[in-house]
Amino acid sequence: MPDLLKVKDLKIAFQGSDESIEVVHSIDFSVSGGGETVAILGESGSGKSVTCLSLTNLLPPAPSCTVSGEILFAGQDILKMDAKALRQIRGAGIAYIFQEPSASLNPVFTVGYQIEEAVRLHRPDLSDAKARTVELLELVGIRDAAQRYRAYPHEMSGGMQQRVMIAMALACEPKLLVADEPTTALDVTIQAQIIDLLRELRSKLGMSIVLITHNFGIVKGFADEVLVMYQGDIVERGPVETVLSAPQHPYTKALIACIPKLGAKQHRLTTIDHEMAASQ
Amino acid sequence: MTAFILRRLLSLIPLLLGTSLLVSILMYLSPGDFLTQARAARDIPQEVIEQQERQLGLIDASGAPTRWFVRYGHWIANVAPIKYGPWVGAPEKGLHFGWPYFGESWTYQVEVFSLLKQRVPATFILSLTSITFAWCIAIPLGVLAALYKDSIFDRLSALLAYAALSIPEFFLAILAVYFASITGLFPEGGRSSVESEFYPWALQWVDYAYHLILPTLVLGVGSVAGMMRIMRANFIDYMRAEFANTARAKGLRERVIMFQHVLRNAINPLITSFGYSFASLLSGALLVENVMNYPGLGQLIFDALIREDQYVVMAGVMIGVVMLVLGNLVADLMLAWADPRIRNAQTGSSLSVGVGKTTWVWMALLAVLAVEILLEVIAPALLLQIGVGLKYIGILLAGLLAVACVALVGYIVYVLFKRLIGPVLRRPLGAVSIAILGVLYSAALLAPCLAPYPITEQNLDKAYHPPTGFVWKEGGLQAKLYAKQSLGSPVYKATGESLPVKLFAKTDPYYLWGFIAMQRTLFSLDPSVPNARLYLLGADDTGRDIFSRLLYGSRISLSIGFIGISITLILGFIVGSLAGYYGGTVDFFAMRFVELLMSIPALYLLLALRSALISPELSPGQVYMIIVVLLSVIGWAGTARIIRGMTLSIRNRSYVLAAESMGQSLPKILIKHILPNLASYLLVAATLSIPGYILAEAALSFLGLGISEPSASWGLMLKQSQGNMIVFFMNFWWMLVPGFAIFITVIAYNVLGDTLRDCVDPKMQVR
Numbered sequence A: 001m002p003d004l005l006k007v008k009d010l011k012i013a014f015q016g017s018d019e020s021i022e023v024v025h026s027i028d029f030s031v032s033g034g035g036e037t038v039a040i041l042g043e044s045g046s047g048k049s050v051t052c053l054s055l056t057n058l059l060p061p062a063p064s065c066t067v068s069g070e071i072l073f074a075g076q077d078i079l080k081m082d083a084k085a086l087r088q089i090r091g092a093g094i095a096y097i098f099q100e101p102s103a104s105l106n107p108v109f110t111v112g113y114q115i116e117e118a119v120r121l122h123r124p125d126l127s128d129a130k131a132r133t134v135e136l137l138e139l140v141g142i143r144d145a146a147q148r149y150r151a152y153p154h155e156m157s158g159g160m161q162q163r164v165m166i167a168m169a170l171a172c173e174p175k176l177l178v179a180d181e182p183t184t185a186l187d188v189t190i191q192a193q194i195i196d197l198l199r200e201l202r203s204k205l206g207m208s209i210v211l212i213t214h215n216f217g218i219v220k221g222f223a224d225e226v227l228v229m230y231q232g233d234i235v236e237r238g239p240v241e242t243v244l245s246a247p248q249h250p251y252t253k254a255l256i257a258c259i260p261k262l263g264a265k266q267h268r269l270t271t272i273d274h275e276m277a278a279s280q
Numbered sequence B: 001m002t003a004f005i006l007r008r009l010l011s012l013i014p015l016l017l018g019t020s021l022l023v024s025i026l027m028y029l030s031p032g033d034f035l036t037q038a039r040a041a042r043d044i045p046q047e048v049i050e051q052q053e054r055q056l057g058l059i060d061a062s063g064a065p066t067r068w069f070v071r072y073g074h075w076i077a078n079v080a081p082i083k084y085g086p087w088v089g090a091p092e093k094g095l096h097f098g099w100p101y102f103g104e105s106w107t108y109q110v111e112v113f114s115l116l117k118q119r120v121p122a123t124f125i126l127s128l129t130s131i132t133f134a135w136c137i138a139i140p141l142g143v144l145a146a147l148y149k150d151s152i153f154d155r156l157s158a159l160l161a162y163a164a165l166s167i168p169e170f171f172l173a174i175l176a177v178y179f180a181s182i183t184g185l186f187p188e189g190g191r192s193s194v195e196s197e198f199y200p201w202a203l204q205w206v207d208y209a210y211h212l213i214l215p216t217l218v219l220g221v222g223s224v225a226g227m228m229r230i231m232r233a234n235f236i237d238y239m240r241a242e243f244a245n246t247a248r249a250k251g252l253r254e255r256v257i258m259f260q261h262v263l264r265n266a267i268n269p270l271i272t273s274f275g276y277s278f279a280s281l282l283s284g285a286l287l288v289e290n291v292m293n294y295p296g297l298g299q300l301i302f303d304a305l306i307r308e309d310q311y312v313v314m315a316g317v318m319i320g321v322v323m324l325v326l327g328n329l330v331a332d333l334m335l336a337w338a339d340p341r342i343r344n345a346q347t348g349s350s351l352s353v354g355v356g357k358t359t360w361v362w363m364a365l366l367a368v369l370a371v372e373i374l375l376e377v378i379a380p381a382l383l384l385q386i387g388v389g390l391k392y393i394g395i396l397l398a399g400l401l402a403v404a405c406v407a408l409v410g411y412i413v414y415v416l417f418k419r420l421i422g423p424v425l426r427r428p429l430g431a432v433s434i435a436i437l438g439v440l441y442s443a444a445l446l447a448p449c450l451a452p453y454p455i456t457e458q459n460l461d462k463a464y465h466p467p468t469g470f471v472w473k474e475g476g477l478q479a480k481l482y483a484k485q486s487l488g489s490p491v492y493k494a495t496g497e498s499l500p501v502k503l504f505a506k507t508d509p510y511y512l513w514g515f516i517a518m519q520r521t522l523f524s525l526d527p528s529v530p531n532a533r534l535y536l537l538g539a540d541d542t543g544r545d546i547f548s549r550l551l552y553g554s555r556i557s558l559s560i561g562f563i564g565i566s567i568t569l570i571l572g573f574i575v576g577s578l579a580g581y582y583g584g585t586v587d588f589f590a591m592r593f594v595e596l597l598m599s600i601p602a603l604y605l606l607l608a609l610r611s612a613l614i615s616p617e618l619s620p621g622q623v624y625m626i627i628v629v630l631l632s633v634i635g636w637a638g639t640a641r642i643i644r645g646m647t648l649s650i651r652n653r654s655y656v657l658a659a660e661s662m663g664q665s666l667p668k669i670l671i672k673h674i675l676p677n678l679a680s681y682l683l684v685a686a687t688l689s690i691p692g693y694i695l696a697e698a699a700l701s702f703l704g705l706g707i708s709e710p711s712a713s714w715g716l717m718l719k720q721s722q723g724n725m726i727v728f729f730m731n732f733w734w735m736l737v738p739g740f741a742i743f744i745t746v747i748a749y750n751v752l753g754d755t756l757r758d759c760v761d762p763k764m765q766v767r
């Protein structure tokens, strides 16, 4: 499979009060098309979210944030695109699911309207956008989809809101789905359901996924490849099994040790020792 | 939804009863009555007056003054739409239904209702046009300023907004009238032209509209500024919201995101403010109506208050309360329509919340009233003694309060200097505003040294003398001399002569601050030359020096905010922190009381209280104290509410709980643990509230209820300028200087307050 997405020498810096602060230092990775799943792991603040946002240039504009390097999506450089071309990629090429579904949905519009907006935008050929929206709601497992079409975000539970977000992302059948901690705001049982849903959709629609998470537990059995980010660098990468069985970087080791093992005798959850990780 | 509307309308009844009761008590307490002036005019025979008194119901059949509750009972009986004869409003036995009868206006000798029928629509239309104007201007400006944040346009509009928020409304009205009279582009006042009755109806409407333009602009400008700032801040917040990013990730155009997704969210807070602004405009247009001679409700109520035309006042206040409630209701409905999250919460809310406690509040109030009425009937002497006792308790409390105020202000100033003065001075705007305030306050303190003439010194042949010009002659600065062009007309011309200006020359000895003996003033003319005057800022209608009056007047305007805010803060802190700390019943009672205070339009409350306390024998100092106390007694409610909220969030922090568990006493906890957390907030709130006091005092004096002649205050000086400029059709611009002085002071405080807030916490909600 050819590379769907190829990121080369990506650097992201924010303008601080008097100097610019680089939060991502020159990272490279790639995702191939047709269903490959890459998981990005890393602690809070390591630069996972900004990396993903940069994939379709969603970061704040130039003076407050500068992105350099190359982001090739289907051979075209996202960073060199004009606004119009970029809009074509957004949604239709790369779609997002964000961490906090309640904040990511606009509270004053019905969920149906918000999904339909995306449908109309990228599928002007469809005569009945509403039917397609209801279909999407059903696809992500919302019962009474025709009714729920008229619901407002606040009338739904967190899990349902996240399903709506997924439906919205699928509206234009993207080639790549970026899921930024899609389950962190949800409780454990719902987490499993959402991951199962993603797995199912992946095989049904054949899209590639970039999954961001803190949680090695989710990565196991879902992703093909893992990238571990630490303070703006990719410190380790490789197939999931390899990284899990033989982690190289101390931060990865600590992260793996954090996975609570069922039935294992453990008195304290391991925490991450920054001094040790940084010294590597 | 219907249940919700019904509930709101039902809540009107107790509110109306409460306010009408309050107003009638206040009117009863105010010295004198409608006939006081007639009595003072000795040419009206005693019998006529007595007959009048009987007719108006001021005395009963036996000739004794009627008691307030009897009058109030009559009023209620007339106003109630459901009457039960023969006691309540109807002569025959049984239940009757009928329109409320509001009584007759004593001044105009017509039914109050017919007066209202003329005035309410006029005010209603004015409110509507000015709100529409404000919305139509503020929203686009706010959005543009947000979209082009930090651009020249943004900076400029922020600057203009500052100016618009700081200019006193009545001064703006004066400027508008002045502008109209100079250019002749607009009518100078009124609601229609004199001859408009003979116009065809279409032209009549055009005439109305033409007369509405200036009042609409004047009333609208303040709201434009306030709403624009809110709009800009909201819009910027929502531009960064996650849902905006989601919309972007979908591939929507930026324009669609901004004008659909962001705008719909950012506009909601403005909708909430709509009801409030509607009600406050309806009742708060008084000053503008007064200056622009617009026959509205505000002017009607004001005149009636001054003349003690009781039924007009009562009816007017009732209308005001109804408008407040209706305005808020409309706002809530609109918000529910705009914001789906509120829609459900409202329709589903329960009816029984707080009903039990509210009943208790009303029962307690009624019990107090019943005891009062009983005492008044059975033992008036005892009531008088209780009154005296309460007075002494009041004085004692006031003394304690004063001590507390000084301590609190000292503490806040200490906080200011310890933590914030550095950062504030480092910001250019902060430094400038501190410098301006420094100059103003030093000038006020040094007024006796700086003022060339005593403020009461008249010079009748120099009325409306223009500001003196200077020449450099014979190696020194010389002041030009002026003479009237013709006797009787206030037009002056330079004579070509001049006199040297003496610096630090000797004058009559005086004491600075009451104990420093001084003999020199900064500048003066040779006193041996008769009739030569140096008017730095011109002279007023009796030839008094405006510059000197301005200096002395600044002492009032600049100190009133300081004293007022310290009383407000201490009251707000005590009530708010106790309510927040204890919660439960204490909280409930305190907050209901606060809401009651906040629900009455402040200006009318102020006027009513002020007219209740007014009497000619008060000295200027006493009037000053009364005004300060009134302003702060009315103003503390909002502060109390915010402090309560903050206390509530602080009290559960672990250090407070720890202190509690160690058995520290309540005052100690409040002062040691809660106050320091509030200090910065108090400082910012104080700085931003001081302008309110300055403006309120100016407005009161302007209306003739504050500082009175011959003392000087900025509002009072503006009042002089008002009539004369229209009478003479002349360009006495120097009479407007006090208005600019108010403007500069207020803007300096606003800038300082905002700078302080930025240093403390940019997201802090203060107003």
Ligand SMILES: Nc1ncnc2c1ncn2[C@@H]1O[C@H](COP(=O)(O)OP(=O)(O)OP(=O)(O)O)[C@@H](O)[C@H]1O
Pocket: A014, A023, A042, A043, A044, A045, A046, A047, A048, A049, A050, A051, A060
């Ligand atoms: N708009 C911004 N302005 C300035 N700095 C930012 C901005 N957004 C992110 N950062 C900084 O970039 C760094 C990376 O943030 P990022 O949100 O990518 O972390 P993350 O790995 O997604 O963490 P989390 O797991 O908590 O979501 C952080 O140090 C953050 O402070």
Ligand SMILES: [Mg+2]
Pocket: A048, A049, A050, A180, A181
């Ligand atoms: Mg993140």
